[in-house]
Structures are given as C-alpha cells and as structure tokens.
Amino acid sequence: MSERIVLLFHKMHGLGNDYVVIDESSEELIPEYKKAEVVTSLCRRGFSIGADGVIFVSPSNVADIKFRIFNSDGSEAEMCGNGIRCFGKYVYENDVFKQEKMTVETLGGIKELVLKVERGVVELIRVDMGTASFKTRDVPMISDAEEFVDQELKVGDEPIKLTSISVGNPHAVIFTENMEKIALDHLGPLIENHEAFPERINVHFVSVTGPKEVEMITWERGAGFTMACGTGATSTVISGYRLGLLNKDVLVHLPGGLLQITVYEKDGKLGAFMEGDAVSVFEGIMELEF
Numbered sequence: 269m270s271e272r273i274v275l276l277f278h279k280m281h282g283l284g285n286d287y288v289v290i291d292e293s294s295e296e297l298i299p300e301y302k303k304a305e306v307v308t309s310l311c312r313r314g315f316s317i318g319a320d321g322v323i324f325v326s327p328s329n330v331a332d333i334k335f336r337i338f339n340s341d342g343s344e345a346e347m348c349g350n351g352i353r354c355f356g357k358y359v360y361e362n363d364v365f366k367q368e369k370m371t372v373e374t375l376g377g378i379k380e381l382v383l384k385v386e387r388g389v390v391e392l393i394r395v396d397m398g399t400a401s402f403k404t405r406d407v408p409m410i411s412d413a414e415e416f417v418d419q420e421l422k423v424g425d426e427p428i429k430l431t432s433i434s435v436g437n438p439h440a441v442i443f444t445e446n447m448e449k450i451a452l453d454h455l456g457p458l459i460e461n462h463e464a465f466p467e468r469i470n471v472h473f474v475s476v477t478g479p480k481e482v483e484m485i486t487w488e489r490g491a492g493f494t495m496a497c498g499t500g501a502t503s504t505v506i507s508g509y510r511l512g513l514l515n516k517d518v519l520v521h522l523p524g525g526l527l528q529i530t531v532y533e534k535d536g537k538l539g540a541f542m543e544g545d546a547v548s549v550f551e552g553i554m555e556l557e558f
Contacts, residue, residue: 270557270558271557271558272555272556272557272558273297273298273555273556273558274553274554274555275290275297275298275553275554275555275556276291276551276552276553277289277290277310277317277551277552277553277554278358278362278548278550278551279317279319279548279549279550279551279552280323280354280357280358280546280547280548280549281350281354281524281546281547281549282349282350282351282353282354282496282498282524282544282545282546282547283350283495283496283522283524283525283526283527283544283545284494284495284496284523284524284525285320285348285350285351285494285495285496285497285498285524286318286319286320286549287319287320287321287322287323287337287350287351287354288310288311288317288319288321288322288323289322289323289325289354289355289358290322290323290324290325291325291358291362291364292324292325292326293325293326293327293333293359293364298556299558302558303324303338303342303344304338304342304343304344305342306322306556307321307322307338307339307340307342308340308341308342310322311340317552317554319340320339320340320488320491320494321337321338321339321340321345321348321351321490321491322337322338323335323336323337323338323348323351323354323355323358324336324337324338325355325358325359325364328372328373330373330378331370331371331372331373331378332365332367332370332371332372333359333364333365333370333371333372333373334372334373334374335351335352335355335372335373335374335379336374336375337351337352337374339488339489339490339491340490340491340492341490341491343489343490344375345375345437345489345490346374346375346376346436346437347374347375347376347377347379347435347436347437347499348437348497348498348499349395349397349497349498349499349500349501349502349527349542350496350497350498350544350546351498352372352374352379352381352393352395352498353381353393353395353498353542353544353545353546354546354547355372356370356372356381356383356390356393356395356546357383357390357393357546357548358548360383360385360390361388361389361390361548368382368383368384368385369381369382369383370383374436375436376398376435376436376437376499377398377436379395379396379397379398380395380396381393381394381395381396382394382395390546391545392543392544392545393543393544393545393546394541394542394543395498395541395542395543396539396541397435397436397498397499397502397539397540397541397542398435398436398539399534399535399537399538399539400433400434400435400502400503400506400537400538400539400540401433401434401537402415402416402417402431402432402433402510403415403434404416404432406434407432407433407434407438407465407469408438408465408466408467409432409438409464409465409469410463410464410465410466411432411464416430416431416432417431417432417507417510417511418430418431418511419431421459421462421464423455423458423459423462424458428442428455428459429442429443430442430459431507431510431511432465432469433503433506433507435499435502435503435506435540436499437470437489437499438465438467438468438469438470438489439469439470439471439472439499439500439503439504440459440465440469440470440471440472441472441474441500441503441504441507441508442471442472442473442474443474443475443476443508443511443513444473444474444475445475447473447475447483447485450473450485452473452485452487452493453493455471455473455487456471456487456492456493457487457492459471459487460487460489468489468490469489470486470487470488470489470497470499470500470503471486471487471488471489472484472485472486472487472497472500472503472504473485474504474508476508476513476514477521479513479514479515479518480514480515480517480518480519481518481519481520481521482504482505482508482514482518482519482520482521483520483521483522484497484500484501484504484520484521484522485522485523486500486522488500495522495523495524495525496522496523496524496525496527497522498527498542498544501520501522501527501529501542502529502540502542504520504529505518505520505529505531505540506529506531506538506539506540509531509538510538516530516531516532517529517530517531518530518531525544526544527542527543527544528542528543528544529541529542529543530543
C-alpha cells in the first residue's frame, strides 16, 4: 500500500550551487530506503523542483545538528562547502538551532560554523573546513605513491598533471594556464570516473591570476558542471599553498561568485576556513507518494 506525504521544502543556493533543503530534525519524512530515489526525482530540472542536490537536516548525537547531502544522481556525499553554508542559514533562520556558533556533524567529520547575523538574517557564514589529507589512501586513490601531488595521470590518451586531496571528500585539482581551452564536459567525467578513483572524484581546473587570487571551474562528482564548489575551493587553495603557488589568504572566483579561503596549519597538517554567503530562494509544498 502506497503512502502519501505533504512535504515542506526550501530552495536555497550558495553561489549558484542550488539545493532542496528538507528538515528532518524532528522526524524522518522520507524513509531511508527511498531517499536516493526521491532525491533523483526532486533534482530533475524541468520535471520537478530542480537542484544540484538535496540537503537533509537531521538530529545529531555528537554535534549540535547533523548535515546530510545527496547529489542529484542519488548518491550521498561526505561534505559540501556551499551546501553547509545553506544548511547553517536554514537552521538558524528557521529556529532549528538558533546560535551564531554551531558544530555540525557530516560524513566528512564535524565542522564548526560561525554566522554573521544582521537583524535576524544570516549574511555570511565562516566554516572551519578542518585539515586536509594528501595521502592517496585517504582520498582514496589507487596509486603506488603515498601522495599524488602535482603528478601526471593518464586520462584517455592524455597525461594530466593533478593533485589528489581529501577535505572530507575527494578532489582532483589541476592547475592550468589555458582555462579557456579546457573541455570540461569531456575531461570532467573521464577524471571523475577514472579507475584510479574507486569512489569517483570531484574535478577542478584552476588558473592562478596572482598569489592571492584564482579562477576555478568544477565538474562535481554525481552532479556534473556546477556553478561553485566550496570543498573544491578549499582543496584548490590548500593545494596551491603547498605547491608554493598561493598565499594563505586567497579569493576564489567561481562561475557563481566569490569565496574567501584562508589556510592554517594544525598538528603538521594544512586546513582552511571558508567564508561566503548563502541565499534562500523560495519555499514550497509538494506531495510525495511512496
């Protein structure tokens, strides 16, 4: 026997990276076994709400609140920088957790958020993205090398120099001087699904315009081209800093807007703060049938 529910949702975006936000902090609305199917359906542009992914607000036993993020193909991701800023704005403005500092449980670890609030509206969110790992076992990446930093990987018939890094989720960072010649729709899926990356990978092509500024385009794992990627911007700046290409404070230009990334060092590892805004677009009600 089918079950029908009335679902309240919010549509939000961070620099054009857009999400459907569903509040399950009080009760589970969509059964776990149906989440991937529902996510895929909700994200279909032109047929449903349309989004790069779906965010679920959930209770946590280890932090103030829990963040879950599903890609448009129904796969669950460990973390999402733009998504977690939308999450922070949502839980504050909708009285789920109304504190300007909060800890958030994610599959990529616990993240700390600091909100800049003016007249009850969250204007800016600063996220401690935690420390990164260049270890291939942590990405994960199949390689004989302990770290794959600025090394060549054969992609199709072409060797591409990249750095693999994890900031709770996996990233391949490729610095290039010819951004306008990058065939993202071709190279993005080839690298995302490369046999070296058993859990697939997010792909970023980056042009350094100065030690404090970069331009970046993204092919996101499970979603394709996206207007912005917060964890990707974090991975890019940390990688660029390690390679001596960038300073600690870097402004990242993405198709959807700007992010400020600040690198720090902790216990011999590199981490970063990410700062940017999030936007509430609209809220609505729809019926779902299981």
